[in-house]
Amino acid sequence: MFMRFIYKFSSPPYFYAISGKMLPWLTALFFLLLGYGLYGGLVTAPADYQQGDSFRIIYVHVPAAWMSMFIYVVMAISGGIGLVWRIKLAEIVSISSASIGASFTFLALVTGSLWGKPMWGAWWVWDARLTSELVLLFLYLGVIGLYNGIEDKRTASRAVAILALVGVVNIPIIHYSVEWWNTLHQGATVSKLDKPSIHIDMLIPLLVMALAFKVYYVIAVLLRCRNELLEREPNGKWIDELLEKVK
Amino acid sequence: MRIIKQKRLGLILLMVAGIGIAVFFGLRAFNDNLMYFFSATDVIEGKSPKDHLFRLGGMVVKGSVIRQPSGLTVRFVLTDMAKEVTVEYTGILPDLFREGQGIVANGKLDANGVFIAQEVLAKHDENYMPPEVAGSMKNKPAETQK
Numbered sequence: 001m002f003m004r005f006i007y008k009f010s011s012p013p014y015f016y017a018i019s020g021k022m023l024p025w026l027t028a029l030f031f032l033l034l035g036y037g038l039y040g041g042l043v044t045a046p047a048d049y050q051q052g053d054s055f056r057i058i059y060v061h062v063p064a065a066w067m068s069m070f071i072y073v074v075m076a077i078s079g080g081i082g083l084v085w086r087i088k089l090a091e092i093v094s095i096s097s098a099s100i101g102a103s104f105t106f107l108a109l110v111t112g113s114l115w116g117k118p119m120w121g122a123w124w125v126w127d128a129r130l131t132s133e134l135v136l137l138f139l140y141l142g143v144i145g146l147y148n149g150i151e152d153k154r155t156a157s158r159a160v161a162i163l164a165l166v167g168v169v170n171i172p173i174i175h176y177s178v179e180w181w182n183t184l185h186q187g188a189t190v191s192k193l194d195k196p197s198i199h200i201d202m203l204i205p206l207l208v209m210a211l212a213f214k215v216y217y218v219i220a221v222l223l224r225c226r227n228e229l230l231e232r233e234p235n236g237k238w239i240d241e242l243l244e245k246v247k
Numbered sequence: 248m249r250i251i252k253q254k255r256l257g258l259i260l261l262m263v264a265g266i267g268i269a270v271f272f273g274l275r276a277f278n279d280n281l282m283y284f285f286s287a288t289d290v291i292e293g294k295s296p297k298d299h300l301f302r303l304g305g306m307v308v309k310g311s312v313i314r315q316p317s318g319l320t321v322r323f324v325l326t327d328m329a330k331e332v333t334v335e336y337t338g339i340l341p342d343l344f345r346e347g348q349g350i351v352a353n354g355k356l357d358a359n360g361v362f363i364a365q366e367v368l369a370k371h372d373e374n375y376m377p378p379e380v381a382g383s384m385k386n387k388p389a390e391t392q393k
Binding site for chain 2: 046047048049050051055058080083084085118119120121122125126127128162165166168169173180181182183184186187188189197198199201202
């Protein structure tokens with residue numbers, strides 16, 4: 001049942017049509033969430049008792065860091081689906097996620113650095129959290145490099161899926177690094193079993209921003225997948241039919 | 248066809264599990280090297296390096312900060328709630344430095360067991376709240392720190 005849905009959704013013409021219909025709605029939703037999240041985070045949320053207004057970079061830093069890990073898992077799982085069931089769309093989703101994920105990882109590292117200097121007193125330290133997040137960036141870059149290094153795109157997708165699956169081991173390391181080892185980075189605030197240790201007025205804009213980032217990722221990955229589909233099979237019959245309709 | 252797919256899936260799961268186990272043991276082997284700082288207990292028990300720089304982390308004991316009347320030298324006591332180490336530092340402290348705050352200092356022990364710091368970094372906790380909330384629960388914010 002589930003696999004039948006996957007097969008149907010992953011047929012290029014069906015995917016192309018339905019993603020085209022979804023995009024305007026998603027874009028509207030994204031701007032709504034982003035506007036609300038930014039207003040809430042930068043204007044209505046109170047200043048922190050210790051860090052004052054500087055803590056507001058949390059509204060970019062934390063969602064970006066969450067996305068960097070989330071996208072990696074999506075990339076690895078869809079790569080795995082591509083490996084097992086040889087579904088072309090899964091391969092495309094996997095590789096299309098790589099550069100978006102790399103961008104979020106870079107954003108998390110840069111905003112973290114900008115936050116670290118005034119609060120900790122250092123731009124960068126080699127503690128377990130920062131180092132494992134940097135390794136994540138290198139994994140993404142490795143995936144992108146490997147994909148572009150192999151001429152045949154289906155072979156490349158398979159090689160990349162293996163690399164992505166190997167790197168999955170880094171995800172729990174990033175998350176638990178602050179618990180397993182002494183780090184300069186503080187422990188988890190929101191994603192823990194206990195009640196989040198952040199005031200509710202600060203938490204809501206943070207969650208809205210996280211949702212906005214997630215919707216942005218869906219938009220970006222759909223756009224990239226559509227392009228990649230057209231590029232991979234420029235002579236596909238469904239593309240001709242599509243062009244007929246446009247005319 | 249079905250069997251081939253199951254085989255592939257099995258191989259992938261086996262690969263991920265194998266790598267997970269390998270990394271787990273690798274990280275355990277290097278556990279001490281992955282610690283960003285030593286605690287006060289490590290220093291008292293002599294686990295910290297004697298002849299080169301290392302980082303010491305802990306909480307600044309309330310009421311222990313003594314500033315010298317002239318210059319930038321400051322002395323304070325760091326604790327991990329079990330043992331205490333005195334730290335001496337000359338320089339500008341980060342904005343977040345205060346009593347009851349977690350910090351990480353980089354430096355060396357002198358002959359008297361005083362930690363001479365060359366660099367002090369502030370470690371902030373994972374709690375975020377408005378000042379008025381922090382004021383109303385003044386008695387306990389520092390205790391939640393790791």
